[in-house]
Amino acid sequence: MPDACVEGIARSYIQAVGSHNMDTLDTFLDEDLVATFAGTVLDKAGWMAALKRLLPVLVRNEIREVFTDRDRACIVYDFVTDTAAGAVRCIELLTITADKIREIELVLDRIAFAPVNESLKARIPPPR
Numbered sequence: 804m805p806d807a808c809v810e811g812i813a814r815s816y817i818q819a820v821g822s823h824n825m826d827t828l829d830t831f832l833d834e835d836l837v838a839t840f841a842g843t844v845l846d847k848a849g850w851m852a853a854l855k856r857l858l859p860v861l862v863r864n865e866i867r868e869v870f871t872d873r874d875r876a877c878i879v880y881d882f883v884t885d886t887a888a889g890a891v892r893c894i895e896l897l898t899i900t901a902d903k904i905r906e907i908e909l910v911l912d913r914i915a916f917a918p919v920n921e922s923l924k925a926r927i928p929p930p931r
Contacts, residue, residue, distance in 0.1 A: 808899075809899050821864030823858050860926070866879075874898055876897045888922075
């Protein structure tokens with residue numbers, strides 16, 4: 804797959820998350836998606852649920868850089884929130900096959916992200 808296609812998919816995916824467009828986001832993810840973050844491995848349903856949990860604090864994503872090599876993309880972006888954390892720099896490593904993202908690895912500073920989690924806890928009541 805040409806690097807330009809890989810970059811376009813990576814950009815569109817991050818923009819869909821940033822604009823809370825879960826229907827569009829779903830079209831970019833392979834049914835057999837494997838997503839990892841901090842030692843946790845999630846399937847497509849788990850990844851979508853994790854992203855939905857973050858939407859109440861997410862204002863937008865601001866893409867800083869995109870690097871590609873064949874079927875791989877590294878996308879660097881600011882996860883801009885309405886919390887005390889403000890913008891948190893994130894990196895996602897994506898593997899794309901047949902125009903679908905089949906692997907995601909999210910890397911971020913968990914300490915910088917902590918205020919986001921605290922704000923989510925305060926906004927979302929625990930399940931009964």
